[in-house]
Amino acid sequence: MELLDGKRIADEIKAEIAAEVEAIKHKGGKIPHLVAILVGHDGASETYVGHKEKACAQVGFKSQVLRFEDSITEAQLLDEIRKLNNDPDVDGFIVQMPLPKHIDEQKVIEAIDPKKDVDGFHPVNVGRMNIGLPAYISATPDGIVELLRRYKIPTEGKHCVVIGRSNIVGRPIANLLSQKSYPGDCTVTICHSRTPNIKEYTLQADILIVALGKAEFVTADMVKPGAVVVDVGITRVDAPGTKLGWKLLGDVKFDEVAPKCSYITPVPGGVGPLTIVSLLKNTLKAAKKEVY
Numbered sequence: 001m002e003l004l005d006g007k008r009i010a011d012e013i014k015a016e017i018a019a020e021v022e023a024i025k026h027k028g029g030k031i032p033h034l035v036a037i038l039v040g041h042d043g044a045s046e047t048y049v050g051h052k053e054k055a056c057a058q059v060g061f062k063s064q065v066l067r068f069e070d071s072i073t074e075a076q077l078l079d080e081i082r083k084l085n086n087d088p089d090v091d092g093f094i095v096q097m098p099l100p101k102h103i104d105e106q107k108v109i110e111a112i113d114p115k116k117d118v119d120g121f122h123p124v125n126v127g128r129m130n131i132g133l134p135a136y137i138s139a140t141p142d143g144i145v146e147l148l149r150r151y152k153i154p155t156e157g158k159h160c161v162v163i164g165r166s167n168i169v170g171r172p173i174a175n176l177l178s179q180k181s182y183p184g185d186c187t188v189t190i191c192h193s194r195t196p197n198i199k200e201y202t203l204q205a206d207i208l209i210v211a212l213g214k215a216e217f218v219t220a221d222m223v224k225p226g227a228v229v230v231d232v233g234i235t236r237v238d239a240p241g242t243k244l245g246w247k248l249l250g251d252v253k254f255d256e257v258a259p260k261c262s263y264i265t266p267v268p269g270g271v272g273p274l275t276i277v278s279l280l281k282n283t284l285k286a287a288k289k290e291v292y
């Protein structure tokens with residue numbers, strides 16, 4: 001069994017991006033510029049945006065956080081988005097989710113210029129990705145693809161079973177891995193909360209991708225010997241007696257599943273570290289005008 005070390009791969013890709021930024025600086029080119037809009041004071045959102053800022057600094061990007069109070073109206077937020085769409089210095093921007101209840105998140109996503117949508121959430125990017133056109137691919141599916149690619153995991157003709165049908169993980173990764181590409185050329189099955197007897201499917205998986213958000217859902221009896229297991233889940237649970245008083249659990253019961261696998265992602269340290277790298281990759285592509 002080999003661990004799919006997302007932290008190591010993330011550091012490797014960050015070093016590659018930093019080298020590119022150095023080269024751009026050397027030639028007097030434009031330094032990639034990412035902006036994050038943060039509405040309100042949600043703890044998790046503050047943490048994510050903080051990580052994004054830090055990652056930008058590590059690779060030499062220009063970055064900025066625009067903070068607004070929960071009381072901002074939808075119209076005011078849409079106006080801020082219009083300004084960023086029209087600002088030639090901003091290569092890409094994100095609006096950190098979730099947003100307050102009085103703001104329609106889908107309307108916000110659709111207000112972002114697809115050319116600057118480095119989260120890859122706009123329907124234009126989702127649609128382009130779905131038909132294999134150049135697009136900004138959202139962070140988690142892109143992170144999974146990077147892990148499979150960097151570990152040179154064979155995918156052609158393999159049966160990939162995805163548990164979870166969300167718009168930001170399950171559906172896009174199922175789509176990408178069924179495309180004529182590497183990693184790809186898989187036969188893909190999507191399972192979800194209404195699938196009866198999920199084990200019947202997971203036992204057939206050469207590659208099992210778990211993204212349903214239920215801690216330790218996948219147990220050893222559900223996994224085929226030699227499978228590649230990618231765990232996207234992160235659930236925070238109380239852990240009395242530990243330094244922090246809590247710990248993170250994946251959707252896979254790691255200790256019992258790991259010995260059966262050829263490869264498996266740890267949680268934390270698997271897919272997670274690659275999600276921020278994906279945002280950096282997309283911002284660099286935006287600055288280089290590689291997608292549009």
Ligand code: GUN
Binds near residue numbers: 139
């Ligand atoms: N909230 C949780 N994850 C994300 C993300 O990847 N992008 C944005 N914009 N909001 C999030």
